[in-house]
Every structure is written in structure tokens, then in C-alpha cells.
Amino acid sequence: MKFLGLIVKNIGRNAIRSILTALGTMMLVFVVTLVWAILAFLNVALSEKNANFKAIITERWQIPSQMPYTYASTLCEGAATKPDDVRPMDSMTWQFYGGSIEKDRAKRGMNNVLFAFSLEPIKLLTMMDDLDNLPSATAAVFGKSVKALQDNRQGIILGRTRMETLKKKIGDTFTIYSMNYKDIDLEVTLVGEFPEGRYNNSAAINRDYLLAAMDAYQQKNGKPHAMANKSLNLVWLKVPDSATLGKITAQIESSPLFSNPQVKCETASSGIAAFIEPYRDLIWGMRYLLAPAILVTLSLVISNSISISVRERRSELAVLKVLGFRPNQILTLVLGEAILIGALSGLISSCLTYGIVNFPPPYGFGGIKFPIAFFAAFSIPLAALWWGPALGAGTALVGSFVPAWGARSVKVSEVFSRVG
Amino acid sequence: MQFSTAENAPTFPTVWRHKKVVKTSAPREQQFSNMATRNVHPIVRVNGIHKYFKRGSEKVDVLNDLTVSVPEGEFLGLMGPSGSGKTTLLNLIAGLDRPSSGEVWVGDNLISQMSESQLSAWRTRSIGFIFQFYHLLPVLSAYENVELPLLLLPLSKSQRREQVTTALDLVGLKDRMWHRPGQLSGGQQQRVGIARAIVTDPQLIVADEPTGDLDAKSAGEILNLLEEVRKILNKTIIMVTHDPRAAERADRVLHLDKGRLIEDIVKATTGSV
Numbered sequence A: 001m002k003f004l005g006l007i008v009k010n011i012g013r014n015a016i017r018s019i020l021t022a023l024g025t026m027m028l029v030f031v032v033t034l035v036w037a038i039l040a041f042l043n044v045a046l047s048e049k050n051a052n053f054k055a056i057i058t059e060r061w062q063i064p065s066q067m068p069y070t071y072a073s074t075l076c077e078g079a080a081t082k083p084d085d086v087r088p089m090d091s092m093t094w095q096f097y098g099g100s101i102e103k104d105r106a107k108r109g110m111n112n113v114l115f116a117f118s119l120e121p122i123k124l125l126t127m128m129d130d131l132d133n134l135p136s137a138t139a140a141v142f143g144k145s146v147k148a149l150q151d152n153r154q155g156i157i158l159g160r161t162r163m164e165t166l167k168k169k170i171g172d173t174f175t176i177y178s179m180n181y182k183d184i185d186l187e188v189t190l191v192g193e194f195p196e197g198r199y200n201n202s203a204a205i206n207r208d209y210l211l212a213a214m215d216a217y218q219q220k221n222g223k224p225h226a227m228a229n230k231s232l233n234l235v236w237l238k239v240p241d242s243a244t245l246g247k248i249t250a251q252i253e254s255s256p257l258f259s260n261p262q263v264k265c266e267t268a269s270s271g272i273a274a275f276i277e278p279y280r281d282l283i284w285g286m287r288y289l290l291a292p293a294i295l296v297t298l299s300l301v302i303s304n305s306i307s308i309s310v311r312e313r314r315s316e317l318a319v320l321k322v323l324g325f326r327p328n329q330i331l332t333l334v335l336g337e338a339i340l341i342g343a344l345s346g347l348i349s350s351c352l353t354y355g356i357v358n359f360p361p362p363y364g365f366g367g368i369k370f371p372i373a374f375f376a377a378f379s380i381p382l383a384a385l386w387w388g389p390a391l392g393a394g395t396a397l398v399g400s401f402v403p404a405w406g407a408r409s410v411k412v413s414e415v416f417s418r419v420g
Numbered sequence B: 001m002q003f004s005t006a007e008n009a010p011t012f013p014t015v016w017r018h019k020k021v022v023k024t025s026a027p028r029e030q031q032f033s034n035m036a037t038r039n040v041h042p043i044v045r046v047n048g049i050h051k052y053f054k055r056g057s058e059k060v061d062v063l064n065d066l067t068v069s070v071p072e073g074e075f076l077g078l079m080g081p082s083g084s085g086k087t088t089l090l091n092l093i094a095g096l097d098r099p100s101s102g103e104v105w106v107g108d109n110l111i112s113q114m115s116e117s118q119l120s121a122w123r124t125r126s127i128g129f130i131f132q133f134y135h136l137l138p139v140l141s142a143y144e145n146v147e148l149p150l151l152l153l154p155l156s157k158s159q160r161r162e163q164v165t166t167a168l169d170l171v172g173l174k175d176r177m178w179h180r181p182g183q184l185s186g187g188q189q190q191r192v193g194i195a196r197a198i199v200t201d202p203q204l205i206v207a208d209e210p211t212g213d214l215d216a217k218s219a220g221e222i223l224n225l226l227e228e229v230r231k232i233l234n235k236t237i238i239m240v241t242h243d244p245r246a247a248e249r250a251d252r253v254l255h256l257d258k259g260r261l262i263e264d265i266v267k268a269t270t271g272s273v
Helices: A004-046 A069-076 A136-151 A160-166 A207-221 A242-254 A268-312 A314-323 A327-358 A384-408 B028-037 B086-093 B116-126 B142-152 B157-170 B186-198 B216-233 B244-248
Strands: A053-059 A090-100 A113-119 A155-158 A173-178 A186-193 A203-206 A234-239 A263-267 A368-372 A375-378 B042-055 B058-071 B075-079 B101-106 B127-130 B204-208 B236-240 B252-257 B260-266
Touching: A004 A268, A004 A327, A004 A368, A004 A375, A004 A384, A004 B142, A053 A242, A053 A268, A069 A090, A069 A234, A090 A207, A113 A207, A136 A155, A136 A186, A136 A203, A155 A160, A160 A186, A186 A207, A203 A207, A234 A242, A242 A263, A268 A314, A268 A327, A268 A384, A314 A327, A314 B116, A314 B142, A327 A384, B042 B086, B042 B236, B058 B086, B058 B236, B058 B260, B075 B086, B075 B216, B075 B244, B086 B101, B086 B204, B086 B236, B116 B127, B116 B142, B127 B186, B142 B157, B142 B186, B157 B186, B186 B204, B186 B216, B204 B216, B216 B236, B216 B244
Parallel strands: A113 A203, A155 A186, B075 B236, B075 B252, B127 B204, B204 B236
Antiparallel strands: A053 A234, A053 A263, A090 A113, A090 A173, A090 A234, A155 A203, A173 A186, A368 A375, B042 B058, B042 B101, B252 B260
């Protein structure tokens, strides 16, 4: 601690250089945090659970999956037809309904569109990741929203960010002009809000409302809607273990009921992986090229700055040696400067990134808009607050080690006059 | 005022009495006559040292079979032309370099046999350095520059403060302790350098051309200050200089040439050995 003051003073020696180094570090930490936030989310989504598996049923040969809604009831039973067939613990159907609150197509943009899960409301509490294990107080509040959606089939639940982006509040009624169900525009009433977290940008509507709207379309036009036979996008099943999953998969895939189109049953992570497959090269590049390249660049930025600093004050370092500072103490002083700059600028960067990215417009971006699979946007996780300082300090340590070693090895004779 | 240190640092000098500085008006001859009454126990003993450097395949002898003894409390001047080996001798005595052969004793320590880390610790406690170009850290105030060597000792903040303010008071810069080197004149910077050299209460002070970068007036003041430090604190000072006026202040002057001692002038007797 006695050396901390000396380290801080040395950082202030060339304020412009220190600030530029810090800004460079902050910028690079910002980019790495964005990349890691996406990768970390995908890692969680793709990791297999040990128990309470969720299986995902999709159309076998096509992405996006579009199955007839008539499949729903049988698939939700795991295609069990005989008394001794295995049944899932729970199930959920998803229909994706995308639209905008702006009627004029030319004016549609990120600030007026939404992407809703059309589902049986009660399944929000039992089948949705992270919503099925909420703290009791949060669960009670969210339970009221779900009850309201059950009671009012024209209801909609929005995430906080999406609600603020659309400038809507609980009780507001508005029309969603569909983008994927042509001519099926839904007038909805905002009845609740998702808990803070990964669903900040999401929306959920009651499936009965969408199905009724499609029936109404058929009655009005005398023919089924174009999406009538392909409105079921996903079916989720909850099973207790992998053995049960295997049996249910066999039941579904061997059933003659699902021959046109054929379906497949797999673990949720495998299912999500299939959705992400088209982005595989992009994600590989982010993970193994972009992020490492940024880290190397960050190390080089800090290395360059510290090298210049050491070169400028070789005689000062030699004086410290003459005064009795040991080589490792000098090494510590120089590493300390780099690590302090790296850690502080990393911390500032990660805090700013967390705030700017997660806050809704106009204060922030409302998440990273990187729409892959059915993930519309990614939030910066709270854990990112320590990624920044760790990244900054780690790269500073690596980058400054060589110049610090040079400082450690400086010759004491450099401080004496060359008078013989 | 006293300089005190932590009780758990028994090897560190426990008391450094700061006497009031009184400038003597006695003639220099009379001052030097006090030499006879001073303790003449040698604090530095250089026994038959030989130092050479390698320049490619060539071996360059810098010091040749040199033997020097410096009594405690002596103000010794080292003179000689460039390349005569005086700075090398100073480096050896200060533990900044090792002889190729021979022994260097400072007090009871055979420093020519010490390891690098032992030398670092020893230098902190036993040697004060004064440089030609002051070598103060520009980002630190005078106070912080003087405090630097104390950071390596087991002293509390209040103990460090007491020693630093006493040292700065001694060199007459207590009222400028928060000024940075850039805000001080050359002479004042050298005074800070002297305060830094004495703040750990070392046995020995080595000075490398301490007046080489100063005008005549400032140089005179610095030499006065060195004399006071030597007398009041009973320090042994070894000073490399090219300046005959600076050498005149020393009790004894050694003249080196081509790595050999060619003249040993003791001022008190004005004799030559």
C-alpha cells in the first residue's frame, strides 16, 4: 500500500498518454463485453441440464419450423396413445406472432415492432426458462399478470424494455399490425409485465386469441388463412430424465400422425443449436477470432504505453534501485501502473456498457440487437461488471510484463555522471 | 527533535539527533585541526581491489590494486581525470558494483561478498546518495522525494513524517516541502537530494559531482551544507569532484589516475603521502 501513491503519481506523469491508454482499453473492453454477453447467453442456452429436461419438437426438415396446429394436442401428450406409453410432465406450444403498432409499413422500425410468443398463459409460469423458478415475491407479481392474460384473451404481457420502447403502460389498448400473419391484426390490451431480466424485450399473447382470429378470418373470407396449416412453430415438453426423453422421442418419431410434415424431438439445447446453426461460422469467428484479436490488441496498446513510460524514466528507475528498491519491487511498481490503468478503465467501461446497452431508448440501446434464432436482443449480464476489470487487469499484466522486466533489469550505473 | 524508528527494526539506527545548525566562523585551518580529536576508526576499507571491464575481447583495467581507508566522520574528495576510476571506486564503495578482486568493507560489512538483494537492503539503511543531476522524481513533491527511501523501511507514516520534516528542516526547505522539483531552483533541488540522502540516517554519504550542475553561489551553499551535515551528524562523506573549490572543502583528497592512487592529500597537515 505504501507504493500505491507512487504508482498513482506515475500514472499522472503523462496524463494525456494515460487517458488515451484508458480510453483505448475502455473501447476494447466494451467490444469484448458485447461479444462475450452474446456468447455467454448462447452457452447457457446450449448447455444440457441434468434433470427436468426440456425437449423441443420442431418440423424435421425446415427452418423455421411450421407445423399444423392439429399436431399440438397429440404432441403435448408425447404422442402417447396406449396406457403404458410415457407422457411428459408438462408441455407448451409456441406460435410466433410478429407485428408492429405502426400501420404504415414505411414507418416500421425497431421502436414500434414486437415479437410475441402466442401460448397458453399458464405455461409462462411452468415451462418458460427462468420464469419457472422466480423468487416468491416476483412470482406472485408475475402470477397476477399471467392471471390477467388468462382472463382477458385479448391481453398482452410485455417486457419492461419493450414496453418503454413502445411507450405503452399497463391498461393501454393498441393494435398490432401483423408482419407474418397477413391481415390478422390483433387489438390487444397491455395487462402485465415480464419480470426484469432476459424477457425485457419479449411479448406474450394468449394463443386462444390468435386461433380465434384465424377462425374469424376463415369465416369472413370463406377459406382458411395461408398460415392455418403451419402456425405451430414449436412444442416444448418437460421430462424428468434422459431415459424418459428417449422413450418419448421414439414415440413421437415413430408415430404415423406426424408424417407430413415430419417432426423431430430433441433436447432444448440441441433444438436451439439447430436454430443457431446458420450462424455457426459467425459465432465461431466471434469466439475464436474477434474476441482473442481484441484481447491481443488491448495487450499491445498497454504494452506500448508502458514501454514508452519505462524508456522515458530509466534513470529514475535506476535511482530507485540505488536508493534500495529491489528489482522485484520495481517490477511491481511498473506492473502496478499498468494493472491499475487496465482495471480501472475496464471497470468504468463495463459499468458504462451495462448501463448504456441495457437501458431502454432514449437512454440506452435496450439490449444488443443481434437477432439470431428466436433471440431478438441480448442483455449485458450482471457478471459483466467484473469482466471489465478482470479483462483490463489481465491484459495489462500480460502486455506490461516485458517492459516491466526491462525496468527491473535497469542498470544503476545509469544515474551517475560519466566522469570516470 | 529526534529521528525515531519502529521498535521492531533493531538494525535500523534508533536515534538521530538533529542539533541546531550553527555556522562556524572559524578559519578552515582551525576547523581541520579538529580532525585529530575525531574518531579515526575506518568506516570504509578498500583492500587491494582490482576492477576491469570487458569491451569485446579486450579487457580494460579501471582500478589496479587499490587500497584506501576512510576514517569515520571524514570528508573525502576523489579527484582525477576522466577515466581515472573515481566513479567506479565510488560505485564499489556504495555497493552498486562488485570488484573483480579484492575486498570492500563498510563498517563491519564485507559488501563485496553480498548478494544483490542484501546490497539493496544494506544501501537503504547504510548509504545516502547525492547525484550531480539531483535525480529527483518530477511527479513527487520535495517531501515525497525525501520520503522515498523510508518507504523501504518498517516505519509508520507518522515516523516517516517526522524524519522527512526534520531532514527538510536541516537543509532549510521545510517551507517548500510540497513543491515539486520543477518549482525549485537547481540549488534547492540539490538540497532536497541531500535531505533524501540523510533521511535514513546512513553511516556513509556518497556524492557524485554534487556541485557539477550548479552556479558558483549555489555550489558554495551546497558545499557548506555538506560540511554541516558532516560535522553536525558526524557523517562520513565521499565526494567525487572535478572542481578544485569543492575539493578544497574536503578533509582529504585522493587523486586517481589510470586506476591507481597517485596522491593522498590530508588538508589538516597539508602533507602529501
